[in-house]
Amino acid sequence: MKFLNGLGWGFFVFLAIGVGIYPWFYVLIDQFGENALLASKTPEILASQIWNVQFYIHIFLGSIAMLTGWSQFMKKFRNKNLNFHRTLGKVYVIAVIFSGLSGLYVAYFANGGIVAQLGFSGLALAWLFTTSKAYLTIRKKQVDEHKKWMLRSYALTWAAVTLRIYLPLFEGVLGMEFITAYVIIAWLCWVPNLIWAEWRIKRLAI
Numbered sequence: 010m011k012f013l014n015g016l017g018w019g020f021f022v023f024l025a026i027g028v029g030i031y032p033w034f035y036v037l038i039d040q041f042g043e044n045a046l047l048a049s050k051t052p053e054i055l056a057s058q059i060w061n062v063q064f065y066i067h068i069f070l071g072s073i074a075m076l077t078g079w080s081q082f083m084k085k086f087r088n089k090n091l092n093f094h095r096t097l098g099k100v101y102v103i104a105v106i107f108s109g110l111s112g113l114y115v116a117y118f119a120n121g122g123i124v125a126q127l128g129f130s131g132l133a134l135a136w137l138f139t140t141s142k143a144y145l146t147i148r149k150k151q152v153d154e155h156k157k158w159m160l161r162s163y164a165l166t167w168a169a170v171t172l173r174i175y176l177p178l179f180e181g182v183l184g185m186e187f188i189t190a191y192v193i194i195a196w197l198c199w200v201p202n203l204i205w206a207e208w209r210i211k212r213l214a215i
């Protein structure tokens with residue numbers, strides 16, 4: 010299943026790699042600059058060793074999920090390199106499990122209050138659920154079901170991309186306050202992605 014063609018696919022891969030490598034530059038970026046996430050955190054959260062460990066597990070393993078996921082949808086490449094597909098798939102699943110669990114933890118402390126915290130928590134739970142289903146179905150050799158769950162899972166991984174597209178649009182174009190935009194985007198970054206995946210599954214009749 011390759012769900013985009015030509016230019017669309019190139020743009021999709023470009024964004025997946027761009028956002029996927031972003032966490033590896035995290036140490037180089039001014040993390041306490043005006044717009045940086047860490048600058049918005051309370052001294053208590055920043056001093057918490059658990060939060061810090063969970064946060065970095067989340068962003069680095071999220072990066073692995075983002076970078077490994079896209080190539081798995083290339084049918085020809087997959088069929089020619091099934092063992093590679095299986096190995097990379099296991100790396101993806103492990104990365105999502107750990108990034109998802111730590112994502113659930115950091116969601117509890119997310120900016121934007123309860124609505125944003127619930128949005129990110131819902132995303133983490135949906136990510137863990139769809140990815141587990143994708144793994145369990147392929148263990149049972151249910152290839153079509155596996156494809157559907159993987160499409161849902163990776164559509165959720167893409168929340169990291171859509172969030173970074175919406176945020177500047179909401180702030181820059183619509184002139185919205187960061188925190189108002191963040192609360193909306195905590196949901197908007199993943200619910201439409203999931204709806205898109207369902208639509209795609211129906212249209213492709215996988």
Ligand code: HEM
Nearest residue numbers: 028046068071072112115116119120129132133165166169
């Ligand atoms: C799909 C499930 C995901 C969930 C539930 C999730 C959740 C979160 C949460 C709650 C935060 C902290 C927000 C705050 O404290 O206000 C965060 C930050 C972050 N996440 Fe994720 N995330 C997910 C996917 C990813 C992926 C796939 C990546 C890989 C690129 C990623 C990279 C990051 C980064 C780099 C930050 C720091 C943001 C910044 O510097 O502004 N996340 N995530």
